[in-house]
Amino acid sequence: MVQAALVKTKPVIEISDLNLYFGEKQVLKNIQLTIPQKMVTAMIGPSGCGKSTLLRTLNRLHDLSPDARITGKVTIDGQDIFHKNTLVNKLRKKVGMVFQKPNPFPKSIYDNVAYGLQINGFPKDKIPQMVEESLRKSYIFDEVKDKLQEPATRLSGGQQQRLCIARTIAVKPEIILMDEPCSALDPLSTLKIEELILELKNDYTIVIVTHNMQQAARVSDFTAFMYLGELIEFDETHKIFNNPEKQLTENYIKGHFG
Amino acid sequence: MNNRLRVRIDKVFKVVFRIAGFACIAILVSIFMMLLYNTVAFFSQIKPLDFITDTQWNPSRHFGLLPLLASTLLVTLGAMAIAIPLGIGTALFISEYATGFVKNMLKPAVEMLSAIPSVVIGFLGIVVISPGISNLFGLSNGLNALNGAILLAIMALPTIITVAEDAIHAVPMTVKEASYGLGATKWATVKNIVLPAAYPGIIAAIMLGMGRAIGETMTVLMATGNSLAFPTGFFSSIRTITATIAIEMGEVPFQTTHYYGLFALALILFLITMAVNVLAERMVNRIRKFQ
Numbered sequence: 140m141v142q143a144a145l146v147k148t149k150p151v152i153e154i155s156d157l158n159l160y161f162g163e164k165q166v167l168k169n170i171q172l173t174i175p176q177k178m179v180t181a182m183i184g185p186s187g188c189g190k191s192t193l194l195r196t197l198n199r200l201h202d203l204s205p206d207a208r209i210t211g212k213v214t215i216d217g218q219d220i221f222h223k224n225t226l227v228n229k230l231r232k233k234v235g236m237v238f239q240k241p242n243p244f245p246k247s248i249y250d251n252v253a254y255g256l257q258i259n260g261f262p263k264d265k266i267p268q269m270v271e272e273s274l275r276k277s278y279i280f281d282e283v284k285d286k287l288q289e290p291a292t293r294l295s296g297g298q299q300q301r302l303c304i305a306r307t308i309a310v311k312p313e314i315i316l317m318d319e320p321c322s323a324l325d326p327l328s329t330l331k332i333e334e335l336i337l338e339l340k341n342d343y344t345i346v347i348v349t350h351n352m353q354q355a356a357r358v359s360d361f362t363a364f365m366y367l368g369e370l371i372e373f374d375e376t377h378k379i380f381n382n383p384e385k386q387l388t389e390n391y392i393k394g395h396f397g
Numbered sequence: 398m399n400n401r402l403r404v405r406i407d408k409v410f411k412v413v414f415r416i417a418g419f420a421c422i423a424i425l426v427s428i429f430m431m432l433l434y435n436t437v438a439f440f441s442q443i444k445p446l447d448f449i450t451d452t453q454w455n456p457s458r459h460f461g462l463l464p465l466l467a468s469t470l471l472v473t474l475g476a477m478a479i480a481i482p483l484g485i486g487t488a489l490f491i492s493e494y495a496t497g498f499v500k501n502m503l504k505p506a507v508e509m510l511s512a513i514p515s516v517v518i519g520f521l522g523i524v525v526i527s528p529g530i531s532n533l534f535g536l537s538n539g540l541n542a543l544n545g546a547i548l549l550a551i552m553a554l555p556t557i558i559t560v561a562e563d564a565i566h567a568v569p570m571t572v573k574e575a576s577y578g579l580g581a582t583k584w585a586t587v588k589n590i591v592l593p594a595a596y597p598g599i600i601a602a603i604m605l606g607m608g609r610a611i612g613e614t615m616t617v618l619m620a621t622g623n624s625l626a627f628p629t630g631f632f633s634s635i636r637t638i639t640a641t642i643a644i645e646m647g648e649v650p651f652q653t654t655h656y657y658g659l660f661a662l663a664l665i666l667f668l669i670t671m672a673v674n675v676l677a678e679r680m681v682n683r684i685r686k687f688q
């Protein structure tokens with residue numbers, strides 16, 4: 140049982156009775172989920188089942204879509220993220236996000252990382268050092284150290300994605316949301332990102348959406364399986380992959396392993 | 398239809414399109430040659446140095462470009478000083494802030510503004526704005542550079558708003574989300590991400606609006622007083638290059654110095670608008686490398 144496994148961990152995100160509608164259409168249905176701290180939690184499920192939507196709920200990106208309506212409760216570190224006193228900027232600084240397609244800013248490599256530090260008011264004289272530190276942690280520093288002033292868009296897709304990770308961790312989040320971060324990348328770049336994820340989980344709570352079963356198995360400690368807007372099963376990754384409780388989960392996993 | 402016929406039709410259209418393409422270039426070149434030819438004729442009678450240093454335009458003796466050029470620059474720059482902040486602000490409001498009803502009303506309203514004929518704008522200047530200016534500043538005559546600048550700003554606004562709004566709208570949502578995702582506020586995102594990314598398009602918008610203002614004739618002819626005295630400020634009555642050509646071309650005797658002089662003015666106008674376009678193009682390219 141998942142409860143047994145979760146006992147050894149500390150919950151950081153707690154989702155209860157979460158429903159989300161785009162207009163009339165219900166996309167998330169009564170989600171209950173507790174995400175443990177400093178672990179990697181994978182979200183798997185067929186395309187369109189609501190994985191991205193659930194992820195984007197956690198840093199309130201749906202605030203940007205006027206037709207999204209949410210009911211239920213999500214707390215992070217015990218704080219209700221939808222409470223009227225919750226500052227959405229603070230929340231998003233704490234809950235960083237890496238997107239499906241690498242989306243560097245149309246700025247230099249250096250400025251891509253420095254930007255988040257500037258807007259969050261980190262001391263000016265600390266910024267160069269923090270930029271370098273984040274680039275090192277994301278294993279991209281050596282590749283870009285001689286061209287920090289060049290446009291970030293000139294980097295390869297894999298490098299851009301690591302730069303996006305660097306920019307995310309620069310502002311010192313506690314949680315990193317990753318929405319299929321490798322889906323636009325080649326196998327070698329994917330491998331590098333996966334190594335990076337394993338490294339990062341020492342310091343951060345990571346929630347990663349992936350459509351790649353093997354990737355979920357390789358990098359995650361816990362896995363959530365979603366289907367048609369519902370959370371079907373959540374458990375330790377090895378349990379989900381080897382001995383799932385629900386038939387639906389088993390079918391999905393088997394189907395994908397061929 | 399058999400295959401040979403199709404191939405033949407294909408060839409015919411290729412030729413048709415090529416002719417259309419070359420016709421454009423031919424028209425451009427012949428207009429330029431016409432201006433150049435008549436300007437050369439002008440300079441065989443009036444020294445180029447006199448043309449650009451004489452401070453009077455008085456076509457019996459004086460053919461000085463300066464008062465007309467100063468007038469054109471004065472109204473154009475005045476118009477831009479009004480239209481650029483207003484236009485970019487409106488464009489930002491439409492694409493980043495406005496929602497629902499307001500947004501749906503504002504875009505067509507802006508487009509309708511561009512459908513107003515320039516004569517009507519000139520009329521507005523004579524009947525509404527210039528009396529307003531003379532009351533406000535205690536002037537005897539409100540038909541001056543300020544009046545022209547305000548009207549030209551109104552005329553340049555739709556171009557600036559539409560083109561800038563397209564550029565701002567084209568900034569990918571994913572990039573904006575990345576900014577919000579780092580904890581940026583709306584204004585921080587607009588200022589640091591949206592505006593820089595839309596910069597080439599915004600420059601293009603400004604340049605197009607400026608081209609419109611420089612080349613506009615009817616409005617300034619009606620609303621700026623058409624005084625040939627050298628302008629001293631926004632309260633001066635002025636006469637732009639365009640208005641001068643329009644007023645004098647109808648009455649000037651064929652192939653006189655005066656006649657050629659108007660072509661020289663037209664060539665200057667042509668060179669200014671071309672310079673604006675080339676400059677815009679270069680700025681756009683310089684910025685674009687970051688995209």
Ligand SMILES: Nc1ncnc2c1ncn2[C@@H]1O[C@H](COP(=O)(O)OP(=O)(O)O)[C@@H](O)[C@H]1O
Nearest residue numbers: 161166184185186187188189190191192193204
């Ligand atoms: N902004 C939106 N407006 C309306 N429907 C949306 C929006 N975003 C996603 N959806 C719909 O919500 C469902 C779940 O989408 P998503 O969360 O992206 O799925 P997944 O990431 O699991 O592939 C899909 O049917 C999608 O069409």
Ligand SMILES: [Mg+2]
Nearest residue numbers: 190191192318
């Ligand atoms: Mg998705």
